[in-house]
Amino acid sequence: SQQGEEDPQALSIQEGENATMNCSYKTSINNLQWYRQNSGRGLVHLILIRSNEREKHSGRLRVTLDTSKKSSSLLITASRAADTASYFCATPSGGYQKVTFGTGTKLQVIP
Amino acid sequence: GAGVSQSPSNKVTEKGKDVELRCDPISGHTALYWYRQRLGQGLEFLIYFQGNSAPDKSGLPSDRFSAERTGESVSTLTIQRTQQEDSAVYLCASSRRMQETQYFGPGTRLLVL
Numbered sequence: 658s659q660q661g662e663e664d665p666q667a668l669s670i671q672e673g674e675n676a677t678m679n680c681s682y683k684t685s686i687n688n689l690q691w692y693r694q695n696s697g698r699g700l701v702h703l704i705l706i707r708s709n710e711r712e713k714h715s716g717r718l719r720v721t722l723d724t725s726k727k728s729s730s731l732l733i734t735a736s737r738a739a740d741t742a743s744y745f746c747a748t749p750s751g752g753y754q755k756v757t758f759g760t761g762t763k764l765q766v767i768p
Numbered sequence: 769g770a771g772v773s774q775s776p777s778n779k780v781t782e783k784g785k786d787v788e789l790r791c792d793p794i795s796g797h798t799a800l801y802w803y804r805q806r807l808g809q810g811l812e813f814l815i816y817f818q819g820n821s822a823p824d825k826s827g828l829p830s831d832r833f834s835a836e837r838t839g840e841s842v843s844t845l846t847i848q849r850t851q852q853e854d855s856a857v858y859l860c861a862s863s864r865r866m867q868e869t870q871y872f873g874p875g876t877r878l879l880v881l
Contacts, residue, residue: 688867699772699859699872700811745810749867755824756801756870760810 663746663762671767676733678762680746681726689722689729690747694761700745703731738768772873774860780879781850789845789876793862800843801870802835803859811859817843818866850880 664679680689688707692700706713706722706729713720719732733740743761750757773792781787793800802814813827817837828834832850837843847854857877861870 690869692870692872698857699874700861700870702869702871705869747870755813755816755827756867757813758803758811 663744663759665762666760667763667765669765669767670736672736672738674736676736676740676764676766678731678744678764680729680731680748680759682729682746682748682759683727684748684750686724686748688749689720690756691718691720691729691731692745692747692758694743694745703744733764736764736766738766740764741766772860772862772871774858774873774876776876777874778877778879780881782881783852784849786846786848787850787878789847789858789860789878791843791845791860791862791873793841793843793860794871795841797862797864797871798840799863799866799868800837801861801863802843802845803861804829804856805859805875806856814845814858816866847878850878852880854878855880 662681670676688705690705691703693703694700704715704720706720708724717734722729743763745761746759747756775790800817803811804814805811815822815827815835819840820837832848835845857875859875861872863870
């Protein structure tokens with residue numbers, strides 16, 4: 658089973674609205690990463706949050722981490738059509754020797 | 769190089785043929801990863817290398833799949849006797865060290881007819 662699972666699987670919003678995606682994971686982690694993927698090709702790293710951090714910002718992105726609930730959220734504020742992509746969370750697994758990606762949230766931002 | 773490169777970008781092959789996919793990581797990155805992504809699905813972890821060693825090969829789908837890395841640089845993923853279910857995008861990523869940010873290549877889109 659997936660170490661990380663995103664929710665919702667798909668999200669459609671109007672340009673300018675905020676988009677929130679959630680990630681749940683199963684085992685203890687030392688960090689959690691969010692990636693973005695356009696058009697089914699290479700992924701781009703967005704942000705890394707460490708287990709001792711609760712919130713992190715990068716531009717229009719805000720990531721939270723709740724280790725007690727084993728969950729993280731990615732908030733994109735003031736969304737743009739160019740934010741349309743799939744978003745994945747990634748967590749260490751296999752004794753921190755591997756990184757496992759969740760199933761992803763497909764975001765569509767309608768102009 | 770500037771980033772992770774993969775070749776070929778697209779590969780169409782006939783069922784039963786062998787294919788070899790190549791990944792050139794960012795220079796100096798010790799960790800290298802291979803993933804498979806079927807259409808509309810998430811990433812499926814296949815294998816990772818720490819240097820030239822692959823400590824865990826349990827993610828490879830079958831014994832038709834193998835991978836190697838030489839010189840702590842280029843890696844090849846070989847699929848023998850391809851099957852139609854092998855059709856997918858194969859993504860390679862590298863990172864400076866394990867658990868650090870992964871930088872992805874553009875992927876190889878494999879179609880097995």
